[in-house]
Amino acid sequence: MSMDLIQLFKAYAKTGIKTRFQYHLDSFLLSLAVFVREASSIFGVYFLLLKFDTLNDWNIKEIFFMFSILSATYSLFIMFFMVFRDFPDWIKHGDFDRILLRPRGIFVQMILNGADWVAALSHGCISILMFILSANSVGIRWNAGSIFYYLVTMISGTVIQGAIFVFFSAFNFYFSKNHGIKEFVFWKSRRFATFPVSIYGGVVQNILMFVIPFAFVNYFPAQYLLRKSDMAAYPEYYMYLSPVIAIVGFTLAYVFWRFSLRYYQS
């Protein structure tokens, strides 16, 4: 069964990539534009820290490293959860009905089907660039333990972002139009995650930890590897909580999504 799924993903990926990169120059420009757009915010931080040296004890390399986790997990996220981003369109254009008719699990099909390869490539490149610029100069000892932790971080971060989107897309079964809110919640809170969570006030911190848990996508995992002084303000076990948040968050989002599916009227 799992081999079968991999085959299916391969087939979807192949057609997806072929479609998106059909016009070479155009798709190159498009990827470059996404790359520049996304890199611009971290460039801003770079210039800022050129002047100020550190932000709450984090230097630019350490912020690069934290940012690389954010963009890597985002890149993985758009390979698997893209459909949930564009879900209102899927419902409106009847694409969702097409999925309902096929002899595979609905949710599985959605996850395998909707990658945005241009964006995934651009964000992937940024994360690799940021990783190369930082990973060897921020004092991380790369051994079996830290590599394993890093891999778990990648999976948890991807799943946490997926959970947020699955949860919000479920509202589309009730109201066909809620594009604004989902985009707003996700994109705006993602911007907060560019900086260490510790710089924000209490309310913002709590939202980023327990409501839209971006702090567990990159801040606490980066803390485990970097051990910055501002970690003293949080319980030690927060550094190990990302997989738990991912599993619990995704389960809740999935259950809510399945439940809401009952109310779907084509």
Next chain:
Amino acid sequence: MEKYIKFATIKFMSNFENPFNNIIEILETLLFFVIYWYVFRTLYQGKQTVDGITCSMAVTAMLLSIGFDYSYYKGKMYIQEKMRQGTLLVELIKPVDFRLRLLFEDMGKTLFFVVFRYLPVVLIAMLFANLQGPKSSFHFILFFISVFLGYIISWLFDFVCNEMAFFTLSVWGIVSIKNALIDVFGGVFVPVWFLPVAVRHILIFTPVLSIYYIPVNLYFGLYDGVKMILAILYQILWIVLLGWISDRVWKRGIDQVILKGAG
């Protein structure tokens, strides 16, 4: 002229139709500002000034640049859309100047955004952030003149990028890259004062500084006497230059469209 003002008024009024959108936009701008407010509070811990810039100046500069950046109506791909729909030539037959109509329509929208989306953000920000006022009422008036010139520059810059639709399949990439450059080097992601000197020297040869940086400097009264006039003249120079470029490209583009029979 009257008809163009009508175009602007229609676009201004049409934004009243969707109050929910406006609330979301206000929140977006506010959140963006809140992030940088926290960032600068943290960066300035234990420091009074950095390069002669105080924390409240940096925060105010961010609020001004972010607010206008959100209000300016850029990134709409009008020429590309018209070409794909095949209605560009129809637009040219109409007894109004296509570009002027677009400019006035966008001005109508922008005015709405400034009054109903940006102003509320400023009012809310005044409640919690330590903002700095303009140096004097004279500087405040000068600031508004400069903001208007900056808006025209931003619009023309956007239009020139949009005109590339005559020559490429999609201008989304070009427009996005242009916007990203304005964000980084124009003062939206980091106040221009903090950019390295070498970078600022290069930026003089681009329209980027004219959009937010010069108005902000005039607001704080950082230019004295002759420099003030030079700053305004520098902005006017960019309007003339970009206007000329957009004119040239427009003529070449339209010729090409007519030759190919597309549009």
